[in-house]
Amino acid sequence: MENVIIVGSGPAGYTAALYTARADLEPLVIEGFAWGGLLQQTTDVENYPGFPQGIMGPDMMQHFRDQAQRFGARLETDDVTALELADSTPGAPHKVWVGDQLHLARTVILAMGAEHRKLGVPGEQELSGRGVSYCATCDAAFFKELPTIIVGGGDSAMEEAMFLAKFASKVVIVHRREEFRASAIMLDRARAIPNIELLTPYVVDEFAAGESNSLAVAKLRHSGDGSTRELTVAGAFIAVG
Numbered sequence: 001m002e003n004v005i006i007v008g009s010g011p012a013g014y015t016a017a018l019y020t021a022r023a024d025l026e027p028l029v030i031e032g033f034a035w036g037g038l039l040q041q042t043t044d045v046e047n048y049p050g051f052p053q054g055i056m057g058p059d060m061m062q063h064f065r066d067q068a069q070r071f072g073a074r075l076e077t078d079d080v081t082a083l084e085l086a087d088s089t090p091g092a093p094h095k096v097w098v099g100d101q102l103h104l105a106r107t108v109i110l111a112m113g114a115e116h117r118k119l120g121v122p123g124e125q126e127l128s129g130r131g132v133s134y135c136a137t138c139d140a141a142f143f144k145e146l147p148t149i150i151v152g153g154g155d156s157a158m159e160e161a162m163f164l165a166k167f168a169s170k171v172v173i174v175h176r177r178e179e180f181r182a183s184a185i186m187l188d189r190a191r192a193i194p195n196i197e198l199l200t201p202y203v204v205d206e207f208a209a210g211e212s213n214s215l216a217v218a219k220l221r222h223s224g225d226g227s228t229r230e231l232t233v234a235g236a237f238i239a240v241g
Contacts, residue, residue, distance in 0.1 A: 001104045002028050005096050007080050008111030010037025014064035014073075016109045021071035028105075029068070029075045030098055036061035037113045041135045043163055083108070117241040119151065123207030123215075124238075131215020132207055136160040136237050140167045143235040149174050149218055151204055152239035158186040160239045161196055171196045172231060176203045176223050202229075207236060 004020045006013050009031035020027040034040065042057030051060075069075065078098050085108065086092035093104040116134035118124060124132055133139040136150075140163055148168040150161045153175035165171045173190065178201050180187055190196050201223035210216030218231045 001093055001106060002026075003105070004028070004107045004109060005030065005094070005103055005105040006109045006111055007083070007096070008032070008037070008109075008113055009035035009065070009075075010111065010113040011039065011061070011064060012113065013037075013109075013111035014061070014068045016111055017068035017073035018064075018071060020109075021068060021073040024072075027073050028103065029073055030080050030096070031075055031077045032079050033077060035065065035075075035077060038116075041137050043137055043159060116238065119204055119238055119240065121204055121206055123209070127207050127209060127215045127236075130209070130213065131234060132236050132238065134238050136164040136239075139235070139237075140164045143168045145169045146234035147232060148172070148235040148237065149231060149233050150237045150239055151175075152241075153177060153180040153182060153200075154239070154241075155182045155186045156241075157239035158182045158190045160237050161190050162193060164235075164237060165193045165195050168235065169195065172233075173198050174202050174204065174218075174220060175200045177201050204236075 003025040004027040006016050006027050006029045009029060013029060017027050017029045039057040039061050044054045045057055045060055046054040080096055080098055082097035084095040086094050094108045096103045096105060096108060144167045146168055147170045148164055149172045150157050151174050157173060161171050161173050202220040203223055204218055205221045206219040207215055208217040215234060215236060218233050218236055221228050
């Protein structure tokens with residue numbers, strides 16, 4: 001029986017692995033097939049202590065992973081397929097299935113992290129992977145010299161826009177409010193890039209496909225007066241959390 005099984009391999013999962021490994025609990029980390037969490041999709045991380053010059057998200061997660069392993073965490077790159085948490089019976093084990101293999105554990109730490117928040121508008125799900133994306137770092141290269149939008153107003157949206165602007169012909173940041181939630185430094189950096197435009201206060205009402213069944217139009221509505229407009233775009237990147 002395992003002392004500790006940790007499900008998840010983002011910052012929280014590896015931190016739990018580090019502390020439990022240092023306590024000689026020999027944790028087993030079920031990483032999934034995409035270890036590292038959302039930080040694997042992040043470029044520069046500048047607000048984490050200890051890295052005065054910033055660090056790339058994937059590099060940071062490699063450090064987290066290496067440190068957990070250094071103290072004895074065991075990593076299994078696979079997905080949990082079923083989980084049965086024990087009741088209050090003393091000594092009853094938790095059951096974790098990885099594929100067809102059953103693991104028993106005294107303690108299970110769930111650290112599956114977050115998923116990208118969806119807008120929930122018509123066309124979003126249907127066009128996901130065909131123009132609608134949640135990761136500019138992953139997909140920006142597909143939109144070289146093409147018009148795109150970023151939906152969001154925080155630091156993540158600015159970071160996505162700045163990366164996307166290296167590839168796309170134009171990046172329009174669409175935000176539902178007049179004021180942005182992004183930090184002043186990130187907003188100033190985005191504004192300084194010639195092919196980035198800020199459009200407020202608008203929300204996306206719908207994504208529509210073109211003749212090729214890929215994204216062609218983003219239908220927007222003014223948050224104040226309700227007026228509508230359409231943007232011809234090849235890519236839409238959702239960065240709302």
